[in-house]
Amino acid sequence: MTRTPVEELFTVFNETAMVIQEELSCTYLEALAETGENIFHGSVIQEELSEITEKRLKNSYKTINLEMFSKEDIRKSFQLAILKGMKEIIQPNHQMTPDAVGLLIGYLVNKFVPKNDFHLLDPAVGTGNLLTTVINQQQNKNVQATGIDIDDILIKLSYVNANLQAHPIQFFNQDSLEPLFIEEADAVVSDLPVGYYPNDVRAAEYEIKADQGHTYAHHLFIEQSMRHIKEGGYLFFIVPNTLFESEQAPKLHEYIKRHANIQALLQLPLSLFKNEKAAKSIFILQKKGEDVKPPKQVLLANLPTLSKTNEVEKILQKIDGWYKENK
Template sequence: MKISPVEDLFTVFNETATILQEELSCTYLEALAETGENFFQQSILQEELSELTVKRLKKSYENFNLNKHTAEDIRKSYQLAILKGMKESVQPNHQMTPDSVGMLVGYLVNKFVKKSSLSLLDPAIGTGNLLTTVINYQTDKQIEAIGIDIDDLLIKLAYVNANLQEHSIQLFNQDSLEPLFINPVDTVISDLPVGYYPNDVRAAEFELKATSGHSYAHHLFIEQSVAYTKEGGYLFFVIPNGLFESDEAPKLHEFLNEHTYIQSVLQLPLSMFKNEKSAKSILILQKKGEEAQAPKQVLLASLPSLSKATAVEKILQQIDEWMIENK
């Protein structure tokens, strides 16, 4: 049986990460970041390894040529290794956007953003899986990408992920809701971190701060993203289905109506999620500006299971028709 390039790559990432994990007494994810860096630099950077370990690693690295693989194959295999590591040490902020959602967001960015060169921001980049998937789907476009995350391990994995795929991404390891040292961008994508934001002092500076108690982080992320988007720019958010049902929802609705045009809400298939409570949708906004205009009607659709090719084809056709009518 022929092994796919993704399986082949995953095996090398996994074996070398496991060797480093044992030798350095660190977590699998930390070891994965280390081995990814070794791959990219084409040398073994850890000085404290035994001679035997260096030999074993060298053998694995030398038998492998990353240049023979596509960015998508590298991303998928690295993602599989990250998922393995996340199963070992489950942390609430260590969740990865499913591949099919990343591909769909990539497709939508391609459809909506017609620029040949664009700046792209993910304010909650995590391991970089969503951002690099979207970049891989922007064929023939010049991308200037920026990613921000407060978690230093996730940002290190994102850095290695970007290097291995040879994507130039500017990374910032900081709280994304603090002031950002970046210029406004053409497009924002984000699988919104859902929950409460603990910093009430900083939250008080946002329009979408809670009336009482902690503010919703996902609301503040939307406001922050809109603030750092150019006029007429697009924003693509993976949102919880209940986003517009909370006590703070009327305030969010008012904010969106004032600053953006809602273009579309696409409900992701329920089969993708453990239960109805954790189900999500994709929200597409356009920031108001001279070039921006409200669609004749907002595109609302429930996506079928992404494994049903004919049904998916039908929905994509519907999106195409909507774009012709509304643009």
């Protein structure tokens, strides 16, 4: 049976990562980042590996030529390997954005950001899967991007992921809610980390800060993104459905009213989530500016199960109709 390009690449990522994992006694994800680096550089760069291991790796790498694979095939196969590695360490903020959601956000960015040249920011980039999914959807456009994450393993996977797909992305390994020294973006995409931000001193520098106790990190990420996007720029967030139901919601609501126009709230199908409490939506904002007008009406929709092609088609037509009317 012939293997698909994704299976072929995944096999090499997976087998070589396991070889490195065993020899260096590291986690699978660390080994995956190392093997990705090797494939990108076309050589084995870990000096502490034995000669036999080095030979085994080189023989594996020879079986593939990255130039023969599409960016999407590379992304999907690397994503599969990351998902395998994440089963070892289950942390709630390490959940990867489902592919169907990434593709939908890519479609929306394509629609709302018609520029041929633009700068994209993901302040919670994780493994880079959402960011590169969105970039791969921008046909014939020149996209520069910035990704930020506090987790050093995730940012390394992100960096390797971008290199393998030949995307010009700048990465910063830091707390995204600390001051950022980055150029202003034309658009922001982010699957926001949900929970409380432990650093009250830093949170105090934000308009959205809670009156008492810790502030929600996902609220602070919205404000931080707004600070680093140009006037008229669009922000595409994946947010919890309960975003406006918490005790801190009134402050967030006030902040958004002052700084942005809400464009759309698209509720993702519940089938994507383990339970209703974990359910999320795509929240689209536009930063206010001199010539920026609010839409005549906000686009509200409940998205169907994303495997139901006909129903998804209808929703995309509804989005298209709304866009023509409001833009």
